[in-house]
């Protein structure tokens with residue numbers, strides 16, 4: 481694992497955007513796995529800036545988002561569809577047909593999960609996967625448990641996740657209880673992984689992940705320790721408890 485500690489959130493975002501930009505320059509038809517949440521917002525801002533300055537072209541990039549809340553329609557302001565268009569896709573030239581986000585309103589969820597994995601396979605798998613991390617160590621919405629699933633699936637969100645994401649919904653009761661997420665197999669098979677962490681609330685999990693050097697289904701992100709090409713970029717606050 482390559483670990484970069486940035487001075488602050490801005491610097492973390494700039495470093496992350498530069499890593500993504502370099503990969504797109506090397507492979508213009510990059511298959512890019514994308515995350516939502518607070519952490520990558522600055523990275524998306526930087527990527528949009530690079531595009532607007534004519535330094536980056538997304539016209540051949542293919543994207544796959546990690547997850548979507550179950551039951552939220554794409555035009556729901558709290559959905560990850562809405563988030564992605566508002567913060568990224570509306571401002572860059574990713575072709576609509578190259579954008580993939582799980583459909584949280586699919587009638588047949590199992591079918592939707594199979595379809596999503598098929599699409600990823602058809603594109604040759606993920607080249608670069610951008611990840612955030614939950615306070616409980618989740619990646620995507622692969623929550624801690626006795627077992628972790630490899631394929632895209634419908635999952636129950638953990639109490640920690642409901643509490644952490646309540647800020648986007650007004651109250652914890654409004655947070656959908658379930659989400660569709662790509663599985664750990666899809667994430668771990670990405671050729672390259674970029675994990676971002678920011679803020680003091682991530683310090684404990686980052687210390688556990690990076691200092692313990694152990695793999696456990698109780699810390700889903702720990703499976704990243706088995707991957708040969710992971711770059712962690714975190715700000716000082718997230719790195720504060722690391723030995």
Ligand code: F6R
Nearest residue numbers: 515516517518519612613614620
């Ligand atoms: C989002 C996702 C989640 C988040 C994680 C951290 O698509 O898959 O794993 O990355 O919950 O969220 P923030 O960045 O809001 O702290």
